[in-house]
Amino acid sequence: MARDFYDVLGVRRDADSEEIQQAFRKLARKHHPDISKDPQSEERFKEINEAYSVLSDPKMRQRYDRFGENFRQIPEDYDERVAAGAGARGGPYGRPGGGGRVRYSTGGGQGFDDVGINFEDLFGGMFGRGAGGGGFGPVPGADQEAEIELGVVEAYRGGHRSITLAGPDGQRTYDVNIPRGVVDGQRIRLAGEGGRGSGDGPAGDLLLRVRIKPDPQFRLEGRDIHVAVPVTPWEAALGATVPVPTPTGSARVTVPAGSSSGRRLRLRGEGMPNPRGTDGDLYAEVRIMVPPELDGEERELFEKLAAVSTFDPRKPG
Template identity: 60%
Template sequence: MAPRRDYYEVLGVGRNADPDEIQRAYRKLVRAYHPDVNKDPGAEDKFKEISEAYSVLSDPETRRRYDAFGHDFRQVPPDVDPAEWARARAGAGARAGAGGQWRQARPGDFGFGEGVDLEDLLGGMFGGRGRRQWGPVPGADQEAELTLSVEEAYHGGRRAITLPGGRRLEVNIPPGVTNGQRIRLAGQGGHGSDGAPAGDLLLIMRIAPHPRYRVEGRDIHASLPLAPWEAALGATVALDTPGGEAKVKVPPGTSSGRRLRLKGRGMPNPRGAPGDFFAEVRIMVPARLTDEERRLFEQLATVSHFDPRGRS
């Protein structure tokens, strides 16, 4: 069996990489090797390896244990001191070396040959207490991101997602989720050992950029194009929102940049008041004027004393 690769090597980052660097590397690799995108025969195995590495290195506690114990971190009891572990493995390495079982260590691989028994090693560290007496170890919590459009975040619904390791799951997204909101899926995280319960999956919502809407918390912002006469005389105009068409009352004398508020037409909130929708006015002029339009604009320019630059 081929030796397991160091998780840092799998993601292509250094051992001192910060969480943002790890996440960027993971996203880049997932886009390249996701089975829905990459049809190469080895892409799915590569994707699973990437997902496993990220699930370990993205969790600070799991990463700390991996840095201390390598790929054995799931088998090492939580109360083991890393320094004591290092001394024990050094002794085991010396014994293995004497028997011809020592091999060259790799990053993240602590150099045990196949002749070294992990239970024997740990038994020596704990006065003969073997692995079977450690008790069940619950699975670790994991995190995954789910990107939604503004409309999907507004309405909610069921979505199929691919979890770390390539596992697929259908989840129910409640209406009105916000960017960065976390949904906890009990029992969908890392597997426990010896019958212990699985960890939870924390699903982080990410709202994708939208050509018309900008979401800030539960408030939604959008542009409201108006003709000059609508802005000058006032009007009631139709405006698309994620929740459907809305009517906006434009007061007379409205200028570009003015924000008109539609109370409660932002993101829904199952536990309180919904957000608001803000329409920012943009006054538009025709790119080409008909002869009659030009005559009327010239007439307006002649009779109007309005100075938009405020000069006296």
């Protein structure tokens, strides 16, 4: 989660514009990458710049105070839409096509010129003039983050997918190379597709955070895949070899005689692939199913079994 902009600048939430500008100037001088020797100075500088770009703009600050870090996702006519009964649906900030939604965690690499700060006034003659005409040279664009939803099978197999994301500049379509075996929370980096730099600085990256959609058949725990295997009472009692679904099709598993519901059968290495280590396993969980209706002969056989069997599943031990 992004840090609170007021905390970034070290000001109170009721700070006036002069206090905000003074705090920004002080921090910008301290953390500018051309001044500071701290390896984290560039990221800190971007964070300070982003916080100031929002809090120095009265309208943006008002929206940030109201909606929090996701304020850019809320349409400017949000209140009118709600009043009209449309809520926050539709529009360029609604749920994007192609199974993703964008959440801009930074301001797209705004420079000082964009937010009303004069370079020479801030830094004096400390630096040579950059290619972009500013006093401190190029500033890289900020990384941006979005989400991409994948099904279990698609994540298992990998491949290419074209997705469309909605953001402040409208909709854009990206061709995404999905690595085989990607898991929930993993990020896919699209180099150079993030915020624009200033002063000829390079663009940032777009980071797609993977979200695995719930699947009616497969359940993921890390890289292990869990799947239910329905069996008949006689298959569970006598043992059987039955098919089990996998993300690549079907496999066969041996159900040992005397298996009860809940027994897990492990298929080593049949879980999610791991390009950098050991593949996950697939666990087939036995589910005993009984016929919903019995014909005459079936009922007679079950009644005969009930009469001769001494098995009591409720008996301790």
